Amino acid sequence: MCGIAGIFDTQNQAPIETSVLEKMNGSQFHRGPDEGSTFIEGPIGFAHRRLSIIDVSSGQQPLINAQRSAAIVFNGEIYNFMEIREELINAGFTFTTHSDTEVILQAWAAWGKECVTKLRGMFAFAIWDFAQHTLFIARDRLGIKPLYYAQLANGQFIFGSELKVLEQHPLLDRQIDPLAVEDYFSFGYIPEPRTIYKQVHKLEPGFHLTIKAGEYQPQLQQYWQASFAEQLTQSSDDIQEELIHRLKEAVDIRLISEVPLGAFLSGGVDSSAIVALMSEIQGDKPVNTCSIGFDVKNYNETEFADMVVDRYKTNHQVEIVGSNDFDLIDKLANMYDEPFADSSAIPTYRVCEVAKKRVTVCLSGDGGDELFAGYRRHKWHMLEEKVRGYVPKAIRSPLFNLLGNYYPKMDWAPKFLRAKSTFQALQREALEAYMHTISLIPEARRNALYSDSFKKELAGYNSLNVFKRHADNFDSEDPLALIQFLDMKTYLPGDILTKVDRASMAHSLEVRVPILDHKFLEWANKIPSHHKLHGSNGKAIFKSSLESHLPHDVLYRDKMGFGVPISNWFRGPLKDKLRQRVLNGKLMDTGIFDPATLTNMVNGHINGTQENGQMLWAMMMFESFLERAK
Template sequence: MCGIVGIFDRFGREEIDRELLGRMNESQFHRGPDGGGLYTEPGLGFGHRRLSIIDLSNGQQPFFNKDKTVVVTYNGEIYNFQDIRAELETLGYRFETHCDTEVIVYAWEAWGESCVDRFRGMFAFAIWDRPRETLFLARDRLGVKPLYYADLPNGKFVFGSELKALLAHPDVPRKIDPTAVEDYFAYGYVPDPKSIFSGVRKLAPGFRLTLRRGEPNCWPECYWDVPFVANGRLTEEQAMAELLERLKEAVRIRLVADVPLGAFLSGGVDSSAVVAMMAGLSADPVNTCSISFGDPAFNEARYAQMVADRYRTRHRVKQVDPDDFSLIDRLAGLYDEPYADSSALPTYRVCELARQEVTVALSGDGGDENLAGYRRYRWHTYEERIRSLLPLGVRRPLFGLLGRVYPKADWAPKIFRAKSTFESLARDTVEGYFHSVSLLPDSLRRDRMFSAEFKRCLQGYQAVEVLRQHAESAPTRHPLSLVQYLDMKTYLPGDILTKVDRASMAHALEVRVPLLDHKLVEWISGLAPDLKLKAREGKYVFKKSMERYLPGDILYRPKMGFAVPLAAWFRGPLKQRVRDAVLGPVMAGSGVFDMDFLKTMLDQHQAGLRDYSAGLWSLLMYESFLRRYA
């Protein structure tokens, strides 16, 4: 993995401030401690921080073609670069290294913007083509690697792997986007292509951007989307067999590295399946690592050990103190934008543990979105059946009334917590799913938590519009496939992949995600929905295909997740800290919140009357962001 930055004068050839470019580049030192490079010419500057993975003695960046008319700065891995290289060699190109960076340069020369269609991997890169006076940026299809950019009023265009690199440039405005704040408190992250600042954008997954000097417009263009096109009439047995072969291939091509390589092993289905495939493809024992929690409610360590024992991996376990909240202040610096997934804490620790032995780790991320593993998918399909029986004009008043009068009972067994279900049934499909994934519901976030002044700033904007826009362009209308698609466009890149990228890069660790191989994703999307979610069983065909590789205790136990005990923290060791932050001058001065209601949230949570832990964590992270950046 690496870090990239750049400055481009869109309308002239003003000399680039090399010292400024260097500061931007060094802000991402953690992404590439093995080396750094800068390149400037009139009107253009590229920077790069390198984490050496393949061809360690070559591939320093920025990287040029032979006549130095094309230069690239690149973050990622192209797993099929050897096949592309062979094809380019038949076209007359000659290579001087064995790294994938050189392939990108000549692929651009040969195929221009369509070069990205041939790349199989995770990447974010920028190419400068001097003869064409063209700057080209691209991000991988699923959004494994990040890319921020800002088009400045003075005609400069700046980009970087992380937001902090752009904020090192004095002309990048720090005006907070009110709609991004609304999105953050709804989703727990700021969805692509927005950033928390109105003047900075993210290049969305599967998009490319072309800028030509002197031309005013630069609109991102989508080059790939999850197709959800049926694969044909596969039997269950055929689907199982083909899924296994495709997974093995996705894992195999990710085992190429000139540095130590291993895997995360949580004890869940996805990471266990990846380790099983690695063990079958490797002559040496696989390096694995996992985090152990003292509290059995959060602990999957024994399941990870079962897989490690079965495949005789070199397994390392680190027990995390359940009251390990020492990283809280660091998160704002790691994620730059407000980010409210508390599992970033144990993710940071497992990356820290992995880096002690390896430089590359494979993970099981993406399996839930691909193969319908989240419990909310099951609930959504149940709700959709009810929605199909009653028109919205009947459901909205009927279930809306039930949702209003039914008591909120966080303390009760789940069967008695019907309020949220009633509220969801009163909505249409997209509104209902938005309600199920919202960090804070509309009735709390918009109606009570935000100040009147901030609501006016929103001008009627609602965070559900993020899902509505994706739903309008979705290639499927099937109830299950639609919400999988929505998660792949929002939750997967905005939460899951962001979490892993920043946590791993903080330790200069490269993480590869075979379950998000785009060819595998395309094929899985075309499977019949009932092969993914069958009755109450998510990941049905995946689990069936893995039965000869993993025990039933791994495949068919309830999903646990990477949770931390926030509710107890905010009533115990962090009681005063969260109160000081949430009710302090930084939050009061932001103008965003109804401070009386924030006090009510704290009082009720700390008295044990309500569980506002998710909301309080999001507020704590927002306050930390404001102190650092705003």
């Protein structure tokens, strides 16, 4: 795992400034504390920070091939690099290292852009082709590894592993994108390809870009897309058997490492599955596992992690985090660079902190909910779809619109009485309904939150456009598969994988995600939906396939999640900081928000008449970004 950066003067007007490139690279020291170096020749400058995992002795970057026809900087791991290496050797290529980096570079020489289709792993890399005066950049299929880029006014094209890398360039325009602000308060993060800055973009998962000398804009091309078009016809028993076989293979190829390796173990189904399969593969060698617990029972899963530890005799480490662990709030803005409102970033940071004490590589269970329909929202959406199917639209829309408008919000009441959001969802069509369900701040409340002047800047833009763009490329009629697809395109790369990448890299820890192996995912997408969501049981086929590997109580308990008690914090120890940051900080100076609405949100939450915890967390994270960016 590493950090990469680069500058390409597409107009070749001036040499690359070494000091600027080194400053860009220095800002991502945490991603690779083992080594750092730069390469500048003509219009191209590459920089790299290295966290040594494979070929520790000779895998330095930037790497230039023996023919000096191409150079590369690479972040990630290619798990099938030995197979590709053998294929290239048989084709006459030679190697001077044992690294996966050199394999990518020689694969470029052999296959050009198509080299990316050969790679199995997580990656973001840039290749400079000396003869063609071309820069080629690619990102892995699911977006496990990040890549940011910008075209500057002076003709320079810059890129890096984190937004802070690009911020080091003195010519970067930091003008905030109002559409990104709308996306942030809708999703709680800014989905690809936008960033908080108009001038900066994220390279989307499954895409590569090419830019040549003399050009001003890169050419973007999608090389991979998740598909749900095909359906398996095997029996449930056969699918379960193949699921375990395929997942175990995905785990196995991720165990190669020249440094200590372990696994996160939260006590949930996904991380427990990974630990179980690791243990079976490693045999008598105990798996290194780590967990964090909370001193509040509703957030603590350690008793379920202990069941897995006892069964597989793992070498386990657990640390308890206090329920008032909010000291990281001001650190989060510097870790994520742009506004990021997932409060589970705090426990994710802590578990990475614990893991790094013993290992340099950790396997995680991320992706299980997306692949196998494990979120509660999947179940509720499909129940709503049934109602939408039973009640004609001519009746449904006015009926549920009336109920949604007049049913009280009742944030203070037990969940079964909080039907307002459900009524609001039922009046909508599927895509808009799912957007309403997942929105951090629903559309009506965003409209109240924004100032009139900011609404004019949006010019009618609504974050539903993000879903519509992706839905246009969906290749099935299955309504459950559609929302899984939307999660894979938005929530997975924008939230889950971003959170894990930044939290792990803050501790120079590499995290590998077997469930998101693209070959496993392509197969899992073919499993019929009724095997994934069976009645009210999400991840049904995944759980049943693991029954001989994990305790029943781990598999079939209620999903807990990985959160922190922010609502309690804002009514207790953080209420003064909340008032200061939201009502008296930089938010009021932006012109984005309506002051009366903000004041009502804060006071209503603190006095207990409203439940605005997640929304206020998003506001504080936005204010932290503004403070950082000043």
